[in-house]
Amino acid sequence: MVTPARSVPHDGLLRIEDCLDADGRVVVPAGVNLISLIDRNIANVGDAPAYRFLDYSGANDGAVTELTWRQLGDRMRAVAARIQQVAERGDRVAILAPQGLDYVTAFFAVIKAGTIAVPLFAPELQGHAQRLDIALRDSQPSVVVTTASAAAGVAGFLADLHGVPTPRVVILDEIAETDEFEPVELSLDDVSHLQYTSGATRAPAGVEITHRAVGTNLIQMILAIDLLDRKVHGVSWLPLFHDMGLSMIGFPAVYGGHSTLMSPTAFLRRPHRWIKALSDGAREGRVVTAAPNFAYEYAAQRGLPGPGEHVDLSKAVLILGSEPVSIDAITAFNAAFTRYGLPPNAFRPSYGIAEATLFVSTIAPHARAAAVYLDRDALRDGRAVAVPAGAADAVAHVSCGQVARSQWAVIVDPDTGTELPDGHIGEIWLHGDNIGRGYWGRPDETRRVFAATLTSRLGSGSHAEGVAADAYWLRTDDLGCYLDGELYVTGRRADMIVIAGSQHYPQDIEATAEHASTMVRPGHVTAFSVPGEGEPGLVIVAERASGTARTEPAPQIAAIHAAVQARHGLSVADVRFVAAGAIPRTTSGKLARGACRADYLDGKLRR
Template sequence: MDCGSEHGAAAPQGLLLIEDCLDAEGGVELPPGTTLISLIERNIANVGDAVAYRFLDYARSEGNAVEVTWAQFGVRLRAIAARVQRFAGEGDRVAILAPQGIDYVAGFYAAIKAGTIAVPLFAPELPGHAERLQTALRDSRPAAVLTTANAKGAVESFLAGLPDLGKPQLIVIDRIPDSAGELYVPVELGIDRVSHLQYTSGATRPPVGVEITHRAVGTNLVQMILSIDLLDRNTHGVSWLPLYHDMGLSMIGFPAVYGGHSTLMSPTAFVRRPLRWIQALSTGSKQGRVVTAAPNFAYEWTAQRGLPAPGDDVDLRNVVLIIGSEPVSIDAIRTFNKAFAPYGLPRTAFKPSYGIAEATLMIATIDSSAEASVVYLDRGQLSAGHAVRVAADAPNAVAQVSCGRVARSLWAVIVDPESGSELPDGEVGEIWLQGNNVGRGYWGLPDETRLAFGATLRSRLADGSHAEGSTAGRPWLRTGDLGVYLDGEIYVTGRIADLITIAGRDHYPQDIEATVAEASPMVRRGYVTAFCVPDGREQRLVVIAERAAGTSREDPQPAIEAIGKAVSHRHGVPVSDVRFLPAGGIPRTTSGKLARRACRAQYLGGTLGAH
């Protein structure tokens, strides 16, 4: 995607231009026949010798870089797709159970090129997530499974434990010769066909597969490029995010659209040494603009453990940092900004964003020239559904980070979920969406699809409606997220499923968790979950916290008392139980977020901390 006249050198002839993707009114409208595969084929034809993907492999040596050009990538796709076609027909599902790397990227796109539906998952060795993998495989029932030679044994053993799947054909990506491509049979891919199933992270319920069409993914990539101003062809991506995660997939989607490249590494490589991420960003920043994305915890972790050594040549002047996947933490932004400002990180680098798998990914972000901003709202009023501003130092102040403006050609309304009526600005309600980037539904779940993707907006505001320009009679997507508009910008306050309701009052778990983190130095910052459990007819509050480094031998009782006192004082709720676990004790989603639902289930089942 390029805007040559505005952003330096013109695009090579034949690449997609931003104007190609807009209608006369400036709305996003993809050219006929645009699919992920047609975009890649444009790149092969026009910038075939340019690098498409680079993988920094830390398993063998420190940052051994494996690169593939668009032309080489095209050869691999054709060979893998031909092999897939031997065992899976059009519309069959093909799962990718492989480690992070270029083979994974090639397997994902090749499954789509073959005319099948790609199901990006993960190799079974990902600790603690066997149940999620089983759920996704049983749900999608793949005809074939793509893996690598290194992961083949683990995948075979895992599949052997699922006899109800039948016997999907195991295809080893890195053992397919390029010559296999001679047998590839071209497939006509319609723009409204499902390209892949995106399984949700499982933070608030069991994972479900969102049907993402070519139109949805193409539209959302264009929306991101416009919103984050990635029109310069000299913009590249750096990502350690899992490729089975919606943001991880989007980071390999950018290059497909505009012929650039992305540098990838594994999540494990990042977690073990977050400086690797910073070094990769610095390398990209020296060449042009570089964009990356991560949730709150990653920025906090990097500020703690990823600082360069004195004298390291680190340059972050051209970095764009997307932060999202949960209510954005202003503390995470401030901590990272302070740590990396000496390396040229601009105040405008952070882009707080809101996105969900059901909308392919991105819904809203702040302007490209804007700094991250925060408002302070009255805690009691917010719990009652009203956004009332207070001073930052007010005792009842809750910080809320703006996620900016909704993407072009996407409509987001704040709705009373009971009545289906749009709420005015300043009132908290469920966020509903309409636009071509919204997925088609949940795979194999017609009732859940109707409920989530088939909502009817019963009434709109007479003045200032955020549904202005939307399609009348077209259904809306219920996101399950709570939000509010203030001064034209959207703020995400939390998830309906996570709300803690005690004695008739709603409380946001992240708000209580922040209080817990401040209450005692024994709490590992960012690693707290709060939830309620039934106690007869009442609900009671439970807090689970991981211990901070160096506190494993300390008596937790003073910390437990301090937490109870702080929560009771600030939120007016008694804490019935506080548990401390060692670092890593709280279950995570596959994207690294704390999994409150799983934590609560383990607590109720008596297995929390037993693993």
């Protein structure tokens, strides 16, 4: 068990032990929320940095802007006062702003005002207009907060949003300092914000995240990842409207640390910027970051330091939060950056989900990320059977470690509600105070997803021990199992490909296609089924790798057909190569297989 002894160098700041009961369970005290935590930081470390932003837009080349806790507090107060003038208590207030310190201020200020934050994004984010439209129609905010630079685009987008009340627009740049703010009492069970799901498998839905859920999950994350030292700080390019991005501005608020931020575009254009920021952060202490599979693979390919450049990753903690986690991403990053001091235990493969605020599980701080190899045929039958790494049907799966303190995860037969024993694959169900309250405005879906009940538990070794028999559980739609006390995530129910009565994991087929052809852009291939005559047909869509525009595709397509047939026993109905960027992704960078399938069926994916 991690000791919280290092969490108290400043009187008046939150002590982690104050959030644990006599049995060591996480219990957020009344009155503790993001706003009260920021107030503590202002009172105790007000002149210390809270958030920094590295600006790579326009002619800027990493120009640094910074907010101390006191400056953040002053700005929050002014913005919150303005919001109180135009919104009622409990109204939804959407944030449609570019990545930056204004976004951080707006998110906290909306909550401080007693309204419900809806963290979204400016319409300038390409390829996600439909997601923004859905979220605005669903949440129906009375107010939209934006910046002067994004105001014209926001106004144009709202003008086209027919059929819903038009929200009032507040421009952050025009808000002056004021003393008109009216303090608001925030209950632990009040909704802090609506966290919209990524839309990887269905339309985005707004999860009602309470102050209790936020506080619980931040404490769970800090304990599990060992962020107890106040010198630990964050570096992140993740979108601030994404649950993982919000966590990277949330954990410094707990006890006065800081985070350095940049935009996703800055990372994508030059991934070395992320590496450099991690190295620069090492001068101040341990530095934690988080990203999905593709980011670590991309950085390994395109983010290496130049000749003679000094890079120090010896104090880096790398959260890898994809579902499922890729051992190839870990191996590639380690191979590229071990020479720069990257510790062997730097990676923290983790499992998280928006409906649980974010964090569910990770490996122990001293552990090294590792994969087990499971038999492909057994996986199809719902069993996790370990085989040697070199076995013909071996499929790598990375451990996501142990479930966070005061959170429970059980593996369940989703059709019967029966808990399954270790080594059997089923749906992951979750329970704990970090679980969201439900989906905004969707009572039927809330009951189905957030109010599941176990019909039976294991007689011994139940992972539900300590939870009341009639307690509600969250259905995640994620598939997984326990092996040797550790949680493995194997895929998503909605993504499973079923042909001739046999189940297949799409990521397994995608890996086969990627390794079969040099024309496939690594990490940019999707597999899904489409209606066919009798049985569904298997379709593989791959983006062309760099430098292959003139490569004759026919031999590459034949190689993919042969490899999939040999390894999976499946005939491929169609292999389609498309231009780089053609495969839809979620706002967090995950493959959006459902959206890709829809584009394919609509004829939008041209060869």
